[in-house]
Amino acid sequence: MSKLLIVGTVAFDAIETPFGQTDKILGGAATFIGLAASHFNVNSAIISVVGGDFPKAYLELLKDRQIDISGIEVVEDGKTFFWSGRYHNDMNTRDTLSTELNVLADFDPKVPETFKDADILMLGNLHPDIQMNVLNQMNSKPKLVILDTMNFWMEHSLEELHAILKRTDVVTINDEEARQLTHEYSLVLAARKIQEMGPRFVVIKKGEHGALLFHEDNVFFAPALPLEEVFDPTGAGDTFAGGFAGYLAKTNDISFDNMKNAVIYGSTLASFCVEKFGPERMLELNLDELYVRLQQFKNLTQFEIELS
Amino acid sequence: MSKLLIVGTVAFDAIETPFGQTDKILGGAATFIGLAASHFNVNSAIISVVGGDFPKAYLELLKDRQIDISGIEVVEDGKTFFWSGRYHNDMNTRDTLSTELNVLADFDPKVPETFKDADILMLGNLHPDIQMNVLNQMNSKPKLVILDTMNFWMEHSLEELHAILKRTDVVTINDEEARQLTHEYSLVLAARKIQEMGPRFVVIKKGEHGALLFHEDNVFFAPALPLEEVFDPTGAGDTFAGGFAGYLAKTNDISFDNMKNAVIYGSTLASFCVEKFGPERMLELNLDELYVRLQQFKNLTQFEIELS
Numbered sequence: 177m178s179k180l181l182i183v184g185t186v187a188f189d190a191i192e193t194p195f196g197q198t199d200k201i202l203g204g205a206a207t208f209i210g211l212a213a214s215h216f217n218v219n220s221a222i223i224s225v226v227g228g229d230f231p232k233a234y235l236e237l238l239k240d241r242q243i244d245i246s247g248i249e250v251v252e253d254g255k256t257f258f259w260s261g262r263y264h265n266d267m268n269t270r271d272t273l274s275t276e277l278n279v280l281a282d283f284d285p286k287v288p289e290t291f292k293d294a295d296i297l298m299l300g301n302l303h304p305d306i307q308m309n310v311l312n313q314m315n316s317k318p319k320l321v322i323l324d325t326m327n328f329w330m331e332h333s334l335e336e337l338h339a340i341l342k343r344t345d346v347v348t349i350n351d352e353e354a355r356q357l358t359h360e361y362s363l364v365l366a367a368r369k370i371q372e373m374g375p376r377f378v379v380i381k382k383g384e385h386g387a388l389l390f391h392e393d394n395v396f397f398a399p400a401l402p403l404e405e406v407f408d409p410t411g412a413g414d415t416f417a418g419g420f421a422g423y424l425a426k427t428n429d430i431s432f433d434n435m436k437n438a439v440i441y442g443s444t445l446a447s448f449c450v451e452k453f454g455p456e457r458m459l460e461l462n463l464d465e466l467y468v469r470l471q472q473f474k475n476l477t478q479f480e481i482e483l484s
Numbered sequence: 485m486s487k488l489l490i491v492g493t494v495a496f497d498a499i500e501t502p503f504g505q506t507d508k509i510l511g512g513a514a515t516f517i518g519l520a521a522s523h524f525n526v527n528s529a530i531i532s533v534v535g536g537d538f539p540k541a542y543l544e545l546l547k548d549r550q551i552d553i554s555g556i557e558v559v560e561d562g563k564t565f566f567w568s569g570r571y572h573n574d575m576n577t578r579d580t581l582s583t584e585l586n587v588l589a590d591f592d593p594k595v596p597e598t599f600k601d602a603d604i605l606m607l608g609n610l611h612p613d614i615q616m617n618v619l620n621q622m623n624s625k626p627k628l629v630i631l632d633t634m635n636f637w638m639e640h641s642l643e644e645l646h647a648i649l650k651r652t653d654v655v656t657i658n659d660e661e662a663r664q665l666t667h668e669y670s671l672v673l674a675a676r677k678i679q680e681m682g683p684r685f686v687v688i689k690k691g692e693h694g695a696l697l698f699h700e701d702n703v704f705f706a707p708a709l710p711l712e713e714v715f716d717p718t719g720a721g722d723t724f725a726g727g728f729a730g731y732l733a734k735t736n737d738i739s740f741d742n743m744k745n746a747v748i749y750g751s752t753l754a755s756f757c758v759e760k761f762g763p764e765r766m767l768e769l770n771l772d773e774l775y776v777r778l779q780q781f782k783n784l785t786q787f788e789i790e791l792s
Contacts, residue, residue: 266669361574364712385693388710397784399705402696404672436787467791476705477785479744483775 178319179219180425181291182209183310184300184414185280186224186234186248189454190260193267193408201454202234203259205300205324208411211458212418212445213298214241215466216426221291223247223310225283227254237459247288254279267406268383287313295319295428298421299344300414301326304336311343320430322346323375324417327353338373345430346377348417354380363388364395377435379420381413389439391432398439401447401472408453412446415458419445444469486627487527488733489599490517491618492608492722493588494532494542494556497762498568501575501716509762510542511567513608513632516719519766520726520753521606522549523774524734529599531555531618533591535562545767555596562587575714576691595621603627603736606729607652608722609634612644619651628738630654631683632725635661646681653738654685656725662688671696672703685743687728689721697747699740706747709755709780716761720754723766727753752777 189203206222213220221244226235228250238245255278263270285306297318299307307323323344329337330353341347347370355361358369367378367390378390384406386399419442420435427434447469451457497511514530521528529552534543536558546553563586571578593614605626607615615631631652637645638661649655655678663669666677675686675698686698692714694707727750728743735742755777759765 362710362712362714364710382693385690386707395710395784396787397707397710399694399707402670402672402703402705404670406670433788437789440787440789470789470791474789474791476703477787479704479748479785480741481745481748481778481782483778483782 177219178295178425178428179291179293180213180296180298180421181221181223181287181294181318182206182213182298182300182418182421183223183285183307184209184298184302185257186222186226186230187257187259189410190258190273191408191410191453192260192262192273194263194265195407196453198453200258202237203410203454204257205414207238207455208414208449208458209298209300209418209421210238210243211241211455212415212442212449213422213425214243215419215445215461215463216422217242218422218425220244220422220425221247221288221294223285223287225249225251225279225285227256227279228252230256244288244291247286247291249286251279261410263409267409285310285313296421296425297321298417299323299340300417304329304333304340307340308336308343311340320345320424322348322417322421324348324414325353327356330357341370342374344375346379347375348379348381348413348420350381350383350413354378367395379439381416383409383412387416387439387443389435391435394432396432396436396439398443398473399476400443401469401476403447403450406450409450410454412449415449416442416446418442440470440473444473485525485527486603486733486736487599487601488521488604488606488729489529489531489595489602489626490514490521490606490608490726490729491531491593491615492517492606492610493565494530494534494538495565495567496538497718498566499716499718499761500568500570500581502571502573503715504761506761508566510545511718511762512565513722515546516722516757516763516766517606517608517726517729518546518551519549519763520723520750520757521730521733522551523727523753523769523771524730525550526730526733528552528730528733529555529596529602531593531595533557533559533587533593535564535587536560538564552596552599555594555599557594559587569718571717575717593618593621604729604733605629606725607631607648608725612637612641612648615648616644616651619648628653628732630656630725630729632656632722633661635664638665649678650682652683654687655683656687656689656721656728658689658691658721662686675703687747689724691717691720695724695747695751697743699743702740704740704744704747706751706781707784708751709777709784711755711758714758717758718762720757723757724750724754726750748778748781752781
């Protein structure tokens with residue numbers, strides 16, 4: 177089994193949807209990535225920073241999932257990163273109500289000695305310089321570097337983003353961001369341009385419309401499972417990435433064919449994530465439920481056509 | 485092999501896209517449906533009406549495809565139905581510049597005697613009363629009635645639309661129209677409500693985001709093939725429906741499993757349709773190209789996960 181190292185936010189979220197709203201609850205990209213990956217019983221660690229206001233119970237909850245949290249720094253006199261947002265009725269668009277960086281503003285990531293040889297490095301959405309800082313602490317180039325990013329860095333730190341992209345194997349990015357980064361409307365052309373920037377594999381996330389995996393001239397598509405109700409989309413993209421990385425870590429196989437499966441596992445886990453607020457559904461999920469839903473994915477997409 | 489009867493418009497289109505524009509060219513729902521179905525060498529006929537201005541060469545072109553055109557009435561002193569539209573840069577939205585009903589305003593469809601026993605009746609997008617009129621001329625209920633419709637009829641002829649839906653087996657409808665018809669945002673819930681209106685099978689078309697097939701508690705999804713360039717989306721939905729109906733007619737099997745394949749064939753044909761203006765690409769398409777693209781669809785969607 178491979179070692180998986182995750183860097184990203186561990187944070188508070190406050191969420192409003194048409195179905196209700198939450199107080200400050202557990203959130204953050206690394207939280208969702210780590211919880212998703214934990215379903216594969218991988219040897220994983222999270223690097224992050226929280227304030228003295230962050231409940232010890234939340235940290236214990238990650239530890240209980242066999243996630244190494246020695247790389248999560250607690251700044252006792254600081255406050256934890258906080259995001260709040262309100263989803264529109266379509267559940268696909270949202271307004272950010274508040275972003276308080278707090279301790280994240282001075283985040284100085286430290287890779288634990290025992291994870292400097294991690295096989296898979298998952299760089300969650302953060303400033304590209306922080307992502308680069310983590311990569312530079314590794315003993316040698318990891319077998320696979322997976323990068324998530326967002327439009328904010330394209331607008332404010334494009335040069336730094338290009339620098340880390342050059343050293344990335346897999347990038348996960350949403351469709352609008354892929355278009356913004358490449359000035360191409362066609363996702364096929366956008367993916368090709370992103371491949372030229374560095375990543376051999378490009379995953380374009382289309383939210384409720386699924387995800388595309390590009391590699392060389394190959395393309396694979398996984399739909400999102402059609403759901404009766406999307407309760408809270410927060411963390412779905414990170415859960416996808418965590419399932420993707422976790423499955424690759426478990427199987428220790430980064431071929432394109434196995435990455436297809438990783439995309440399916442990521443989509444399956446994301447389909448659970450959106451059923452309840454925050455990471456609630458991910459915490460109660462068991463393997464039997466996961467297998468039932470994988471079967472639904474097969475039924476949804478597999479067909480039998482013999483080509484003559 | 486089953487008999488396929490198609491009713492719908494045979495018309496002139498004038499199209500503007502970011503890539504160029506056309507004069508009046510061959511268009512109309514029944515044209516695209518018939519051309520798509522012709523790739524399966526089915527025994528098919530079109531019922532429609534055109535004016536004296538409609539080139540005989542266009543009618544010959546349909547006849548050359550082994551489509552029975554005895555049900556296409558030519559009103560010598562009338563003008564052919566004409567639509568023109570302009571696509572936006574995203575190629576997913578368009579403005580209608582002009583709609584001239586002309587001879588379509590008094591369309592009185594007549595089913596040829598030899599097709600009153602058709603196995604599959606494809607009711608292209610028209611006033612629901614015209615669709616009902618055609619269905620009522622059949623000797624007995626066809627094995628499969630497929631209906632296409634649009635938002636205009638929901639707004640202006642909802643009662644008549646419900647009457648024909650009650651007698652429909654398969655409805656094809658786009659995502660926004662499905663939401664409008666049912667007042668449900670979730671497509672899963674929308675499909676369930678539409679099933680309660682009559683159709684046992686519901687196909688929801690999502691344009692570049694693919695198509696969903698619902699039947700009882702089953703759902704199947706076919707993506708649209710990711711293309712480098714969409715040149716002209718006109719007729720893609722009708723080409724999908726024609727490929728779907730044509731494959732079912734050829735195989736004479738209306739099981740859910742076979743309908744999955746029909747959805748894949750429909751999507752494959754639609755992926756060609758958008759490559760050139762109007763039906764141009766469909767007219768030059770050969771079977772070898774079709775099989776190559778079917779293989780691309782398999783590569784795009786098929787995966788190997790063993791469930792323990």
